[in-house]
Amino acid sequence: MIDTKQKTTLLLLSPAIIVLVMVILGPLIFSLYSSFTPFKLTRPDSINQFIGFRNYVRIFGDEDFWAAFVRTIVVLTIALNLEMLLGLGLALLVNRATMAQKTLRTIMMFPMMFSPILVGFQFRFMFNDNIGVVNNALQSLGITQEAIPWLVDKYLAIFSICVAEIWNSTSVFAILILAGLMSLPKDPLEAAEVDGCTKWQTFRHVTLPYLMPFLYIAMTIRSLDIARAYDIVQIMTGGGPAQRTELLWTMIARTGYVDAKMGMANAMSYVAILLSIFFTVFFFRKLNQARHQLGVGL
Amino acid sequence: MNFAQSNVYQRTLKRVGKVAYILILAVTLMIILLPGLWVFLNSLRPINEIMAKPPVWIPQSLSFDHYKAMFDPVGSGGVPVLKYFRNSLIISLSSTLIALLIGLAGGYAFARTHFKGKRHWFLGLMLTRTVPGIALSLPLFMIMAKLGIIDTHFGVILVYVALNIPFTIWLIDGFFRQIPIELSQAAQIDGCTPWQAFWKVEFPLAKSGIASAGIFAFLTCWNEFAIASQLTRSIHSKTLPVGLLDFTAEFGVNWGGMSAMAVLITIPAIILTFLVQKHLVSGLTFGAVKG
Numbered sequence: 297m298i299d300t301k302q303k304t305t306l307l308l309l310s311p312a313i314i315v316l317v318m319v320i321l322g323p324l325i326f327s328l329y330s331s332f333t334p335f336k337l338t339r340p341d342s343i344n345q346f347i348g349f350r351n352y353v354r355i356f357g358d359e360d361f362w363a364a365f366v367r368t369i370v371v372l373t374i375a376l377n378l379e380m381l382l383g384l385g386l387a388l389l390v391n392r393a394t395m396a397q398k399t400l401r402t403i404m405m406f407p408m409m410f411s412p413i414l415v416g417f418q419f420r421f422m423f424n425d426n427i428g429v430v431n432n433a434l435q436s437l438g439i440t441q442e443a444i445p446w447l448v449d450k451y452l453a454i455f456s457i458c459v460a461e462i463w464n465s466t467s468v469f470a471i472l473i474l475a476g477l478m479s480l481p482k483d484p485l486e487a488a489e490v491d492g493c494t495k496w497q498t499f500r501h502v503t504l505p506y507l508m509p510f511l512y513i514a515m516t517i518r519s520l521d522i523a524r525a526y527d528i529v530q531i532m533t534g535g536g537p538a539q540r541t542e543l544l545w546t547m548i549a550r551t552g553y554v555d556a557k558m559g560m561a562n563a564m565s566y567v568a569i570l571l572s573i574f575f576t577v578f579f580f581r582k583l584n585q586a587r588h589q590l591g592v593g594l
Numbered sequence: 595m596n597f598a599q600s601n602v603y604q605r606t607l608k609r610v611g612k613v614a615y616i617l618i619l620a621v622t623l624m625i626i627l628l629p630g631l632w633v634f635l636n637s638l639r640p641i642n643e644i645m646a647k648p649p650v651w652i653p654q655s656l657s658f659d660h661y662k663a664m665f666d667p668v669g670s671g672g673v674p675v676l677k678y679f680r681n682s683l684i685i686s687l688s689s690t691l692i693a694l695l696i697g698l699a700g701g702y703a704f705a706r707t708h709f710k711g712k713r714h715w716f717l718g719l720m721l722t723r724t725v726p727g728i729a730l731s732l733p734l735f736m737i738m739a740k741l742g743i744i745d746t747h748f749g750v751i752l753v754y755v756a757l758n759i760p761f762t763i764w765l766i767d768g769f770f771r772q773i774p775i776e777l778s779q780a781a782q783i784d785g786c787t788p789w790q791a792f793w794k795v796e797f798p799l800a801k802s803g804i805a806s807a808g809i810f811a812f813l814t815c816w817n818e819f820a821i822a823s824q825l826t827r828s829i830h831s832k833t834l835p836v837g838l839l840d841f842t843a844e845f846g847v848n849w850g851g852m853s854a855m856a857v858l859i860t861i862p863a864i865i866l867t868f869l870v871q872k873h874l875v876s877g878l879t880f881g882a883v884k885g
Contacts, residue, residue, distance in 0.1 A: 417633075
């Protein structure tokens, strides 16, 4: 009896497992192997040459790689933190609304409906130094006479990319935090008020701890697809000008497809994959911790 | 006297707070809504107005010219939007359907049976989603080039099915867990086979949840760029997001045409997201919360 049941389970799961092994796990193992070869698309034989860790050694000695690595971390840290703060603000704002809350919630989700590639396009259009609405507005208002090079200057380009990224993903935080706020039990809040807590104290010591699991869920979900920033960067600056906005992912694409150095690109990929897994596991752990601290079966 | 004064003070404070609240809310809504509306507005404006210096703030002539050009057999400025639209539709619909079937089986297995290391399998499934698309595209490109399925619908569909399986299983598992197992047991006591009990009792109850899992999968395919940009190379399989970049390859960017195409990509996405809105939070938190 138990045996047939296990057979059924296996049968039901096998299509999923087969496809995942074929399309994700298998190729990943292959790319791990090829990261130890000097494989170039232009020289197909080079896949058979084993060179050990030479690709990795070369990457770790490469200044451009480290620049992109650090840039990726900085952009992610800034973007995720601001998204969390703005998302919290947005959720509190919508939660306070007494009228049309449902409409506000829908509007709040609006940016989530855009794919990253479209968000990148929007902001590329708006930040265009010549015809973009941002520069046009600044010039019409007389704030500046010159065209500000939003996507050309090193720092401004990173700033613009962050703006696009934050615009796109703040709603993920807002929607989850709002879900937390709406499920907030009323008793502790009333108890805090009776005990003479100020609004800030109530928020800091009652509301916020309760929201923490929701924040970490949002972080976990976001860390699952942080690499979506690739789409935004690719359409906004393409990693340029002169690689000054290059993130790990655009660097992988350029090394692999433009320079045709597949082996090297695969080695970089593994660094990027480990980074993603690190982020996800980190926030997943935090999520479990927060849940245990609250002691509620959320 | 003092009491009255403080009362007035309190009331003014409250009123100022309310005005400030509405102001902040209005500015926030504007930031959220304006970029999309700006693109929409510009999809209706002629190129010379978009490019005008000094800028034209009040639109002088609005028309559907960019849309007409887009649906022209030749395409908008040489970009065959209609063909890309067709590719996107074929790829997204087929991979959603297949992922849904596989996810249905997998999700049901997760919800209804106990097996060793279930939690780890679940985490493992989730981790496959952390692989950045561009990193995954490299080996896929090498293998598919060897097999000769680069630039075909089949290749992209296969990848998208795999991309959607983890999340679909995750969602469907959640929906089935909400249906009491007793229902299926009762049906089986009444003489149904497990297969019949599933299709006649449990499936109809989970139907709306499964539909929203399908919408989530469709949206993932519809919006995906990183992998498609490498695996699709020509008019035969390029999807809309990849095709959007065709405009930038030209000498002068056709902002109007690009805006119209952006609107074309966004509208189905907006409608579908609207439909799954009530599942959005639960969809996002399933699994992550229940663990």
